[in-house]
Amino acid sequence: MEEPKSETGVPFPALSGEPLSLARSLVPLLADHDQETDESRRVPRHVMDAICATGLPWMMVPKRSGGPGERMRCQIEVTAELARGSAGAAWAFGLLSGVTGFAASMAPPAVSKIFKTGRELVCGVTMNMGTARRVEGGYVVDGSWPYASGSQFASWGMGGVKIISDDGSELGVGMAFIDRSDPKSSRRAFAH
Numbered sequence: 001m002e003e004p005k006s007e008t009g010v011p012f013p014a015l016s017g018e019p020l021s022l023a024r025s026l027v028p029l030l031a032d033h034d035q036e037t038d039e040s041r042r043v044p045r046h047v048m049d050a051i052c053a054t055g056l057p058w059m060m061v062p063k064r065s066g067g068p069g070e071r072m073r074c075q076i077e078v079t080a081e082l083a084r085g086s087a088g089a090a091w092a093f094g095l096l097s098g099v100t101g102f103a104a105s106m107a108p109p110a111v112s113k114i115f116k117t118g119r120e121l122v123c124g125v126t127m128n129m130g131t132a133r134r135v136e137g138g139y140v141v142d143g144s145w146p147y148a149s150g151s152q153f154a155s156w157g158m159g160g161v162k163i164i165s166d167d168g169s170e171l172g173v174g175m176a177f178i179d180r181s182d183p184k185s186s187r188r189a190f191a192h
Contacts (some may be wrong), residue, residue: 003037003153007109008075010066010112010115010116010117010118011063011066011114011118011124012065012067012068012118012119013052013055013058013061013065014055014068015054015056015068015117015191016053016054016055017054018075018080019059019068019070019074019131019173020074020077020078020125022054022055022056022076022078023056023078023081023082024081025054025066025082025134026050026051026054026082026085027082027084027085028085028086029047029050029085029120030082030085030086030089031084031085031086033086033089033182034085034086034087034088034178035182037086037088037089038078038086041087041088041151042152042154043086043089043092043150047086047089048092048153049087049091051082051093052105052119053136055068055156056078056093056097057072057093057095057096057097057103057121058096058097058099058100058101058118058119059075059078059101060072060075060100060102061100061101061104061105062101062103062104062105065104065105065111065115066118067101067104067123075094075097075098075101075174076094077098078093078097079091079093079094082094086129087189089155091149092149092150092153093118093150095124095148095150096121096122096150096151096153096154098122099119099122099124099158100121100122101121101186102122102124102158103115103122103156103158103177110177112136113177114155114156114177119153120154120155120156121153121154121156122154122155122156122157122158122177123148123149123150123151123153123154123156123157123158124148124158124159124175125145125146125148125156125157125158125159125160126158126160126175127145127146127160128160128161128162128173129143129145129146129160129161130142130143130144130160130161130176131143131160131161131163131164132161132162132163132164132174132176133163133164133165133166134163134165139163139176140190141159141161141176141178142187143161145157145159145160151180154180155179155180156177156178156179156180157176157178158175158176158177158178158182159175159176160173160174160175160176161174162176
């Protein structure tokens with residue numbers, strides 16, 4: 001099956017079957033590693049690799065961006081099915097899938113900054129724990145966000161920010177996206 005392309009030409013992984021059937025097929029693997037997931041509070045790499053091989057983490061990427069464009073009901077049903085094997089793995093999957101879909105639903109220039117290969121995953125904390133101040137060419141983002149479930153698999157982190165003016169007054173709220181692969185990411189975040 002050919003992978004759909006986004007408006008930026010980046011291919012997103014295609015679903016390798018019907019989403020709920022794919023989730024059912026993963027339940028035994030998740031159940032086999034549920035204790036490890038609970039004890040380590042992390043999904044084992046090979047378990048997430050198996051989930052990713054199905055294309056499920058990108059199921060919420062909108063069709064206009066080149067993804068399957070599944071509906072929220074489907075995501076909830078898939079997450080619930082995965083939870084039959086491991087609630088912890090399902091929790092991380094649900095958050096990664098939802099936040100990745102949100103990021104891929106933004107305007108094409110933002111999508112092209114985040115998705116270079118189409119296999120990127122985005123984790124997130126929506127609490128406004130940081131600030132964004134407009135400067136020439138973008139924003140300066142400052143903040144510190146708590147742990148985001150699934151972050152060990154995410155290429156990008158999304159954090160809620162208060163947008164502030166030069167005089168310090170609050171202008172609104174937004175989301176900052178931080179490239180987790182860049183050691184200088186604190187200087188490379190962008191707000192949307």
